[in-house]
Amino acid sequence: MALTLTFLGKGGTGRTTLAIAAAQQLAASSKRVLLVGQDGSPAWKLLLETEVGCDPTPITNNLKAVQLKSALLLEHSWEEIKKLENQYVRTPFFKSVYGQELGILPGMDSALALNAIRQYDASGDYDVIIYDGLASQETLRMLGMPEILSWYIRRFRNIFMESDLGKALSPFVQPIATSVLSIDISGDTFAKPTQDMNNILEQGRVAVSDPNRVAAYLVTNEDEVAIATARYLWGSAQQVGLTIGGVLLNQALLTEPIAEAFVPLAVSVIPQRSGQNWQPLLDSLPDFTQAQLAPKPIDIDVAQRKVSLFLPSFDKKQVKLTQYGPEVTIEAGDQRRNIFLPPALTGKPVTGAKFQNGYLTISF
Incomplete structure (x- = not known):
């Protein structure tokens, strides 16, 4: 199981640069690192000095990078859905719909990215996965998905089973399911089809709440708006159960008001990068494996x-x-x-x- 790190802050504060720096620092310490992004801009190519594709691309020793493409991820996920349909339904009706035809609906990007990260984590090929998201609020909503979706499944399933309709239908569900579906559904109408999903969501919920598995760091500079945004994201992260391990103060002096704004978090002062000399920046980064020392949500x-x-x-x-x-x-x-x-x-x-x-x- 890998440690997943992400960086939250106002746009323009250097989140992408610091994500890459963290990846380099951890790779230099012999960690197997995967840098994951969704941004199709040329920033990564300029900073990494190489083209990053849709499959993990070697950057340096122990460091690979991948750019997630939602359309390709959707194609792959659609094929998995069709496999599940074949498993549970005797006469599949999705077989004539192809993943290459599907468009991306709002919210799909985050769900697809989360699933991709889950699969990279499950592969066992990486010690650390660093996610460079499009926007901090979207990243928080993505990491909050397992808990929110598990609540929807849990509550609506229970409500249905306890309702008069659920009680009235329950005697007929088993014979109907046996004749229509290729599975045995007993007791809970939704148990079999949703069991795998529940297991995945529970694993995700537990992982997000464990700072040894998932953690985030705030990124800010001396700008008042950037500081206020970082503080707001700090509070919002607690609402999804995500631990904030510390603050990265990018290209600014640490003043008493800034330090007080983030008590009790440790604030690391990050110097400006000079060309392709990353070493001073890497030396200023905190120990990302110590996020569990921060206050628990x-x-x-x-x-x-x-x-x-x-x-x-x-x-x-x-x-x-x-x-x-x-x-x-x-x-x-x-x-x-x-x-x-x-x-x-x-x-x-x-x-x-x-x-x-x-x-x-x-x-x-």
Whole structure:
């Protein structure tokens, strides 16, 4: 299993340059590194001094790079869907639709990129995967997909099975499924077709919440807008369960106000790169394998019946706590998170909540 790193910040702060620098630093330390990007601009070619294709391209010792092309990824994914259809449905109806015909709908890029990263991780060929995304908000939504999709599947499946319609249909589902599908569906109507998807989503959710598996670093400069954007992304990352390991202050002096803006994160000052001399920049980078030392996005204490969420950059007025169903929903900024509680706390009513020093503490 690889460590996946990404960099978040306002456009123009040097995220791509620092992603490449991190890849070079880790490759120099004998890590097998894959640099993954979705940007078709010439930036990578100029910085890496080589053309990067749709398959992993060797750059230096231990370092490869790949540019993801959504259309090609969709073709491959469509073929996988058709294989699944053949597995579950006796008379497939997608067989006459070809991946080469399909266009990219909004949101597909992120889903396809996430799946590609998952496959590269599962290959076992890499120790570190560095993702250079198109935009920081899109990267956060991509990394939040496993938790969000697993919630949709979990909640809607349970609602259907507990409904009068689900109870009325359940006696007839088994014989109908047996005659139409090539699988045995017993108990839960959706269990068999969705089991593989649930396993993948759960693995993704667990990986994103583990800083030894997935972590991000904020990138900023001395510009007030860049600092404010980095702080906002910091809080938003916590809402998808993503650990922020530190801050990279690019081509700027570390002042007391900047340091205070990101307490308790460590701030690394990054010098300007001179031509193709990357070494001073590489020497200034932090140890990316120590992201687990940063504050965790969420801490669940079953014994004390408490859940603590770290929500920096948000104030009390921006945070909303609701409990409509068996889980607790937290809104902060434009991010909404349903807290996946352990069995001992699932369905328990909230008895209290307080927001202090960037932490929302919920009692059950």
